[in-house]
Amino acid sequence: MSAAQARPVTGDPAAARPVLQGPEVGRVVDRMAHELLEKTRGGADVVLLGIPTRGTTLARRLAARVQAFEGVEIPTGSLDITLYRDDLRLKSPRALEETDVPADGIDGKLVILVDDVLFSGRSVRAGLDALADLGRPRAVQLAVLVDRGHRELPIRADYVGKNIPTSLQEAVHVMLTEDDGRDAVLLGPADVAR
Amino acid sequence: MKRHLLSAADLTLEDATLVLDTATELAQLTERATVKKLPTLRGRTVVNLFFEDSTRTRTSFELAAKRLSADVINFSAKGSSVSKGETLKDTALTLEAMGSDAVVVRHSWSGAPVNLSRFIRGSVINAGDGTHEHPTQALLDAYTMRQRLGRIEGLKVTIVGDILHSRVARSNVLLLHTLGADVTLVAPPTLLPVGVDQWPCQTSYDLDAVLPKSDVVMMLRVQRERMGAAYFPSTREYARRYGLDVRRVQTLSDDAIVMHPGPMVRGMEIAPEVADGVRSTIVEQVANGVSVRMAVLYLLLGGAEPAIGSDDQ
Numbered sequence: 237m238s239a240a241q242a243r244p245v246t247g248d249p250a251a252a253r254p255v256l257q258g259p260e261v262g263r264v265v266d267r268m269a270h271e272l273l274e275k276t277r278g279g280a281d282v283v284l285l286g287i288p289t290r291g292t293t294l295a296r297r298l299a300a301r302v303q304a305f306e307g308v309e310i311p312t313g314s315l316d317i318t319l320y321r322d323d324l325r326l327k328s329p330r331a332l333e334e335t336d337v338p339a340d341g342i343d344g345k346l347v348i349l350v351d352d353v354l355f356s357g358r359s360v361r362a363g364l365d366a367l368a369d370l371g372r373p374r375a376v377q378l379a380v381l382v383d384r385g386h387r388e389l390p391i392r393a394d395y396v397g398k399n400i401p402t403s404l405q406e407a408v409h410v411m412l413t414e415d416d417g418r419d420a421v422l423l424g425p426a427d428v429a430r
Numbered sequence: 431m432k433r434h435l436l437s438a439a440d441l442t443l444e445d446a447t448l449v450l451d452t453a454t455e456l457a458q459l460t461e462r463a464t465v466k467k468l469p470t471l472r473g474r475t476v477v478n479l480f481f482e483d484s485t486r487t488r489t490s491f492e493l494a495a496k497r498l499s500a501d502v503i504n505f506s507a508k509g510s511s512v513s514k515g516e517t518l519k520d521t522a523l524t525l526e527a528m529g530s531d532a533v534v535v536r537h538s539w540s541g542a543p544v545n546l547s548r549f550i551r552g553s554v555i556n557a558g559d560g561t562h563e564h565p566t567q568a569l570l571d572a573y574t575m576r577q578r579l580g581r582i583e584g585l586k587v588t589i590v591g592d593i594l595h596s597r598v599a600r601s602n603v604l605l606l607h608t609l610g611a612d613v614t615l616v617a618p619p620t621l622l623p624v625g626v627d628q629w630p631c632q633t634s635y636d637l638d639a640v641l642p643k644s645d646v647v648m649m650l651r652v653q654r655e656r657m658g659a660a661y662f663p664s665t666r667e668y669a670r671r672y673g674l675d676v677r678r679v680q681t682l683s684d685d686a687i688v689m690h691p692g693p694m695v696r697g698m699e700i701a702p703e704v705a706d707g708v709r710s711t712i713v714e715q716v717a718n719g720v721s722v723r724m725a726v727l728y729l730l731l732g733g734a735e736p737a738i739g740s741d742d743q
Binding site: 324334 | 448452468469734
């Protein structure tokens with residue numbers, strides 16, 4: 237399955253190598269917020285929808301940075317993709333995460349899906365299916381903190397925090413202060429369980 | 431391996447909490463975000479096997495399965511081979527041969543779903559068996575309590591009426607005990623089952639003494655159709671001693687709620703003003719039933735193996 241659902245490091249923390257740490261993560265998010273403003277010409281009509289858990293946190297951070305830079309308030313929400321996953325039948329059912337769409341909905345808006353790691357692209361595909369059930373956006377873009385390659389579907393990101401070339405034997409862990417107590421992107425051996 | 435939902439006692443605290451949390455998210459999706467159809471169970475077949483009359487439970491399961499894109503086959507004993515003398519086992523095997531992934535069964539025999547689970551490969555969900563259990567009703571009642579009162583642990587829940595014939599009461603006692611609520615059963619002595627002292631709850635014959643301490647009052651219907659003999663002198667006397675009328679409701683604490691699993695008999699166990707009052711959750715219970723049953727179907731059928739429920743027999 238996709239590594240887009242990064243979770244806390246389960247194995248030996250020493251085995252994971254930091255790629256980004258502390259304020260470096262903040263600078264990357266700042267750059268993405270600037271790119272977002274540039275590409276969407278000021279962020280009008282934009283809705284940020286994060287894929288839980290860390291995608292939702294990232295979406296909130298991006299919105300906060302955009303607000304700080306230009307005073308534009310971007311509606312932010314969260315989109316659970318569990319019920320749309322193509323690997324549901326491969327393991328026991330997972331607990332659902334929160335879906336919270338801004339009150340004005342997504343019809344006619346420019347929706348930017350936000351996730352922490354882009355890997356196979358399957359999470360994003362599930363996200364696109366979930367979006368189609370919620371309404372009809374004017375356009376959909378994708379923002380990810382880390383693109384680690386190994387796509388299995390024709391999907392690419394519009395905003396990339398950092399490209400990290402990886403092997404399939406490696407796992408990327410994104411840690412965010414709100415969820416994990418600190419900011420970091422770690423590269424380590426893949427969990428055996430996965 | 432877990433596969434079935436036969437008894438409320440099958441659910442651990444973690445299982446029950448997972449069902450309630452899942453139901454909360456599903457309700458959020460289908461109500462607030464107005465997603466009417468989810469693709470999750472596409473290609474799975476759910477058989478509603480109803481040997482006993484039911485409107486809300488059968489419709490609720492059907493709607494729940496359809497909202498998750500499962501195919502639904504409704505089977506009622508009337509107008510089927512059962513009226514020609516086919517046994518429960520043969521009926522079930524026939525349905526399984528047609529490729530059902532889950533059988534939702536209601537039967538007037540206590541234990542019929544357990545029996546069924548012994549020779550069926552798919553999941554069996556108990557939708558009410560005789561006077562035994564009705565686990566999804568207990569789950570939706572718990573969901574409604576949590577939604578209205580914000581918690582279940584520590585709640586004082588009073589269940590009033592025909593406990594003897596009630597599968598709802600037994601499932602509620604078992605589930606609410608798991609979830610940490612204190613349950614008191616109130617009924618005339620003739621309508622309490624033998625062995626109720628072994629249940630994880632208290633009992634009382636005096637409704638007026640229990641009401642002021644209650645956070646939740648759940649009224650049960652007197653099941654005339656299951657009664658061969660007289661269990662109380664008259665309907666009027668029953669209503670006066672065990673019916674929830676306006677005067678009794680005034681003795682409840684300010685945020686106490688009134689529940690009823692339906693179908694209710696207005697004027698018997700519950701006064702019309704109470705059934706339609708602000709404390710009443712009766713209509714919410716029906717709506718919540720769909721979300722809770724979606725959660726159960728998703729957790730039993732959504733993955734490679736179920737996330738909740740009982741082991742193979």
